[in-house]
Amino acid sequence: MKKEETKIVDLYDLSHTQAADFLRQFTYPWEALAHIKxxxxxxxxxxxxGEYERRGETVWVHKTARVMPSAFLGENIIIGKDTEVRHCAFLRGNALVGEGAVVGNSTELKNVILFDKVQVPHYNYVGDSILGYRAHMGAGSITSNVKSDKLLVKVHAEDGDIETGIKKFGAMLGDCVEIGCGSVLNPGTVIGRNCNIYPLSSVRGCVDENSIYKKQGEIAKKVQE
Incomplete structure (x- = not known):
């Protein structure tokens, strides 16, 4: 994936999120992270x-959403129409959860935008990330949002690095990305639309759209019918 292919317009169909106008202000999706709150x-x-229930000062829950009593809703949260928030979900703060999404048991969200129909249904951590329409993270898969050396995150594109200037940056998942169970998406990961990531993968850098990620250095293109 080249630098040009990591832009918002290449990763996302903005008709599937309430954040459309907000995201249009930026070129690259990670530029939006500092402004989500x-x-x-x-x-x-x-x-x-008439459509949203106010819970506290900064939490809005659509009246058709199903939120389990054991779920924790922190500050600056919007939960969309027909969304399901399951037992013991931990929405720490700064989270837009799109229409028809699923936030599963023991899943933690922090500073994220989830497009419509996103599923993070089992034991996921999603922090400082944007997940596109119908993106799905398998059980136990997580975004790692801070480098172990605590340095600023770079996006490693095919034609060079992009300096993001930010310390906390998880993953940008394009529309219809499937993340296999138990995978770790390292800081600064960008995955193009319609990709499949094998279970137990450790993903670093960028993955071209319409690809199957088997392991580092082994990425196959999907056959287009």
């Missing part, structure tokens, strides 16, 4: 009172 607070003020 402010965006959610502004969007929350505009949500129809």
């Amino acid at each position: 402010e965006f959610i607070l502004e969007l929350g003020k505009t949500l129809p009172e």
